[in-house]
Amino acid sequence: MDATVTIDRYGVMGYPVSHSRSPVIHRLFALQTGQDMQYELLQVSPDKLETAIRQFQRTGGKGLNITVPHKNAVTRMVDQMSERASTAGAVNTIAFRGSEMYGDNTDGIGLLRDLGVNLGINLENANILILGAGGATRGIVGPLLEMQPASLRIANRTIEKAQMLVKQYAAQGPVSACRFDVVPVSDPYDLIINATSAGVRGEMPPYPEAAISANTFCYDLSYGLSATPFSVWAAQHGAARSVMGWGMLVEQAAESFKLWRGVRPDTAPVLKQMHINA
Ligand code: ATR
Numbered sequence: 001m002d003a004t005v006t007i008d009r010y011g012v013m014g015y016p017v018s019h020s021r022s023p024v025i026h027r028l029f030a031l032q033t034g035q036d037m038q039y040e041l042l043q044v045s046p047d048k049l050e051t052a053i054r055q056f057q058r059t060g061g062k063g064l065n066i067t068v069p070h071k072n073a074v075t076r077m078v079d080q081m082s083e084r085a086s087t088a089g090a091v092n093t094i095a096f097r098g099s100e101m102y103g104d105n106t107d108g109i110g111l112l113r114d115l116g117v118n119l120g121i122n123l124e125n126a127n128i129l130i131l132g133a134g135g136a137t138r139g140i141v142g143p144l145l146e147m148q149p150a151s152l153r154i155a156n157r158t159i160e161k162a163q164m165l166v167k168q169y170a171a172q173g174p175v176s177a178c179r180f181d182v183v184p185v186s187d188p189y190d191l192i193i194n195a196t197s198a199g200v201r202g203e204m205p206p207y208p209e210a211a212i213s214a215n216t217f218c219y220d221l222s223y224g225l226s227a228t229p230f231s232v233w234a235a236q237h238g239a240a241r242s243v244m245g246w247g248m249l250v251e252q253a254a255e256s257f258k259l260w261r262g263v264r265p266d267t268a269p270v271l272k273q274m275h276i277n278a
Contacts, residue, residue: 002024002045005100008036008037008038009038009060010038010039010065010251011056012066012067013052013067014042014043014044014066015043015070017041017043017067018033020067022039022067023041024274025249025270028265028274032266033261033263037261046240048071051228053074053101057264060247061135062095063096063256063259064095065093071135072089074091074227076092077101078103079100079101079102080186081102081103082102082106084108084256088108088139090103092252093255103257107136107139107140108142110253111251112147113251113254114250115149115219118267119243121191123144123149127147127149127187128189128191129192130153131151131156131193131205132195132197133154133157133162140193140195141175142172145172147177149174151187153176153183154175155177155178159177186194188213190216190217192211194219194222195222196230198230202229207230212238213238215240216234216240217240217241218234218241218242218243220242220243223246226245255269
């Protein structure tokens with residue numbers, strides 16, 4: 001009799017990926033919920049992505065998280081995709097079901113849970129400003145509009161990219177576009193979300209300081225062990241509160257875990273254990 005016990009395999013694929021906290025988070029989730037599984041860090045370059053995913057599936061892989069720069073490419077590889085992944089044009093979670101590959105995107109719901117449940121921010125009737133119009137923004141505009149804000153403005157260095165998003169989402173809510181240097185501030189912003197990759201590259205764009213009031217909550221989708229340039233900038237310019245995206249990271253992971261294992265872990269102790277609740 002074959003006594004080999006095969007453990008369910010999961011992992012995160014990115015390039016680079018060594019900085020990823022996903023293995024720590026998923027190991028804590030597995031421990032908490034008593035799930036027997038392993039979670040690996042998989043560095044894969046774009047030209048080897050499809051081969052690596054197929055091989056992971058063939059060798060007993062049950063699910064993957066997909067991170068930068070692969071989220072868009074994977075939309076063309078999956079057999080089926082959730083509506084939210086299709087709208088975002090990005091897959092951050094794959095579930096292998098037999099020979100089928102199912103793609104989902106848990107980033108948007110992860111952000112909503114962090115803002116709504118962990119941080120207690122009411123988005124209904126809020127005035128929201130998003131800085132940036134790249135992949136990160138595409139993943140969150142739809143979910144944010146579902147919360148029925150009073151307005152959602154997308155400011156971007158390259159105005160055409162913001163305008164394209166506005167065109168895509170115009171039917172779903174009050175969304176508009178502008179450049180960084182001309183952000184209208186007639187209505188005070190309740191929430192400013194940094195979705196640019198500027199800080200990651202050590203760059204500091206001319207963020208619109210007039211958009212911050214003493215009631216503005218600032219949220220950086222980026223995160224780090226020390227404060228990000230945007231979160232420092234926001235605090236210095238009088239924001240009510242300035243937070244990095246650790247909570248979104250843990251919440252999106254919990255949604256992936258639920259898709260794979262059928263159980264949603266309690267995120268609060270994991271956030272606490274990681275000592276990262278800003
Ligand atoms: P991704 O898809 O990974 O988000 P991206 O499409 O390159 O990457 O988007 C990065 C975002 O950060 C864009 O909105 C980009 O602005 P542009 O569309 O004008 O390129 C923004 N960004 C990056 N560096 C920036 C900088 N130094 N100043 C202003 N915006 C910056």
